[in-house]
Amino acid sequence: MSKAKRSVVVAGGGIGGLSAALSLAKTGFRVTVLEQAAQFGEIGAGIQIGPNAFHAMDWLGVGDAGRAKAVYIDKLIMMDGMSGEEIAHVPVDQPFRDRFKNPYAVIHRADLHGVLHDACVAHPDVTLVNDERVVAYENTATGAKVVTEAGHVFEGDAVIGADGVRSKIREQLTGGDALKLSGHVAYRAVLPIEDMPEDLRWNAATLWAGPKCHMVHYPLQGWKTFNLVATFVTDIANVGTNEPGTSEEVLSRFGDIVPRARKLLEVPKTWRRWVLGDRDPIENWTDGNVVLVGDAAHPTHQYFAQGACMALEDAVCLGDALARHEDFNTAFLAYQTLRIPRAYRVILSSRELGRVYHAQGVERLVRNKWLGDKTPDGFYDSLAWLYGGNGLSG
Secondary structure (H helix, E strand, C coil), rough: CCCCCCCCEEECHHHHHHHHHHHHHHCCCCEEEEECCCCCCCCCCCCCCHHHHHHHHHCCCHHHHHHCEECCCCCEEEEHHHHHHHHHEEEEEEHHHHHCCCCEEEEEEEHHHHHHHHHHHHHCCCCEEEECCEEEEEEECCCEEEECCCCCCEEEEEEEEEECCCCCHHHHCCCCCCHHHEEEEEEEEEEHHHHHHHHCCCCEEEEEEEEEEEEEEEEHHHHHHHHHEEECCCCEEEEEEEECCHHHHHHCCCCCCCCCHHHCCCCCCCCEEEEEECCCCCCCCCCCCECCCCCCCCCHHHHHCCCCHHHHHHHHHHHHHHCCCCHHHHHHHHHHHHHHHHHHHHHHHHHHHHHCCCCCCCCHHHHHHHHCCCCCHHHHHHHHHHHHHEEEEE
8 A cells, every 4th residue: 555645643752652653654654753741852761672672673773873872781690689699690792692683782761762762853754743642542534533631633544552651542442451550669770880889880780689679780871870770569559650769768678688789779869769560461452543552552560671672572563564454453453463462471471570589588599599500591592582583573
């Protein structure tokens, strides 16, 4: 079919929305991206990017730009926070890259978003619009449209819901399904390199596992900063998103961690905290000429480090489906048929990883023995389903 004059409205200007816009523009559509904030940008800190995300970034044409912003670590390390001993490590050096055809890296979320944003700005078929929060959609005789909080209407041949974990598009499409809070809260900080204890300046994504808590650190931004995330189980009911947190609360939850790791939690002068939640899997992401991508479709916990990666994959798969099918609804159904099993495997696996990271008692001993006995090839084999790129096309 001729796509030259077909237009798509994307609700949401985060990593998922911009990736989808790039993918659709590459496929031949005109795309309008609506972002609720006053300007396009990302909050947060560091994220990890597996080979599957680099596969997707290459397809979108931003692989080289993304690589230029990334830090290439040597390994993934799990430490026992109670004993201070290494549990296991996964080398992500040349043998890993040879196996999965792309590297494993870490990047500041804002840098990845900036790469996608710059590519959208440079593309003649992508229009970016600020200060427009989408609150509803409607299928029409000729396509679909959205209404924003300001009362403005944006029409197209289709609508992509990329409006995040609290998606209004999803809420309408499903009739409202509850955000499933995990009881876990993540505190995040980014430290200047000079504030990072020298004995922990490892070129690795390091996780210290403790009872009902864990912390992660790795270098960012050309080794100018270090990302630090402290996650713990809490019964606090009023924790929100990107709000101030206190050092006292963090330190009170890591009392059993060895001093070498705990002293790192004393360094940040300011913290931001996020409640962690996901949603139970659903069997349908589409309604006529409307479809969900990214966190709107499959919000996940952070434990598998795959939230942004899955959004990038969604974008590629969606573009591929629209290149192969005549109408939007058929393409959207093909897209979700491919993506639902893979994305929800990540969600369910991530839930289990939270339990593994926070193990205590006998479960801690089982975890340490199980992971400690694994060889690099054993780890690679267990990750092949995720990093092999099998979710990108039908």
